[in-house]
Amino acid sequence: xxxNWFTRKGxxxxxxxxxxxxxxxxxxxxxxxxxxxxxLRSHSVSDTLINFVFNFLIIGLCYTIIAWFTxxxxxxxxxxx
Amino acid sequence: xxxxxxxxKQMENLNVPDINTSGHQHSVKMAIMNSxxxxxxxxxxxxxxxxxxxxxxxxYYFHVHVGWFGSMFKLMSGLEKTPYIDFMGPLVLFVLPxxxxxxxVLAILHVHVQKPDEHRSKARExxxxxxxxxxxxxxxxxxxxxxxxxxxxxxxxNISIKN
Numbered sequence: 001x002x003x004n005w006f007t008r009k010g011x012x013x014x015x016x017x018x019x020x021x022x023x024x025x026x027x028x029x030x031x032x033x034x035x036x037x038x039x040l041r042s043h044s045v046s047d048t049l050i051n052f053v054f055n056f057l058i059i060g061l062c063y064t065i066i067a068w069f070t071x072x073x074x075x076x077x078x079x080x081x
Numbered sequence: 082x083x084x085x086x087x088x089x090k091q092m093e094n095l096n097v098p099d100i101n102t103s104g105h106q107h108s109v110k111m112a113i114m115n116s117x118x119x120x121x122x123x124x125x126x127x128x129x130x131x132x133x134x135x136x137x138x139x140x141y142y143f144h145v146h147v148g149w150f151g152s153m154f155k156l157m158s159g160l161e162k163t164p165y166i167d168f169m170g171p172l173v174l175f176v177l178p179x180x181x182x183x184x185x186v187l188a189i190l191h192v193h194v195q196k197p198d199e200h201r202s203k204a205r206e207x208x209x210x211x212x213x214x215x216x217x218x219x220x221x222x223x224x225x226x227x228x229x230x231x232x233x234x235x236x237x238x239n240i241s242i243k244n
Contacts, residue, residue, distance in 0.1 A: 008117075008118065008121055010121070011120075011121045011124045011125065013121075053132070054129070054132075057125075057128055057129045057132065058129065060125060061125045061126065061128075061129065061177075064121070064122060064125040065122070065125075068118065068121070068122045071118065
């Protein structure tokens, strides 16, 4: 089954359907929630950022994996030699 | 009658196109995965271990003792001690780069098995074709370096613990 939830521009996937936007919104909400939780526990700005960068990259990776599988394009490319 | 002769003459003087037989050996080589898509996911797969290794490099080798780099180790060692997420270290430094290697290799590699042919060879031939896609090759190289560093670290750690 081919899904067309996301489209790729460079290395970033952008949503193109309602489900895509829902997934994107969930990822953003999780990132904001993680930032708030980390900020509450942290003692300094750098402490917040160090922990948040790691979390942000993990959230970005999970989002990209979902988008990669649900991108609306053919999954092969050909070359003639 | 004259027309017929003229027609035959014309047919005799026709220029036969020169067919290049080597052109028939061309074949469409299909990769299993799209190289650009694999590169896009590959970047996300190696960005986390690269960030961690950059911190290690800056802290230990370039002696940039900034809290930012030191805190990254505390975060990683903290993950190891925390139940349920203690698998994150090996996952980030070993599994993710390995997935990156697999998807990028599948995107640039074409494998073709040539069946026995009377005119050419009686033995079966296996031919590999690697497409020159610099970005994919770079990602494979970075991933292999990360995996190698991780294996090296694990071996060294085990030897030092036993001693």
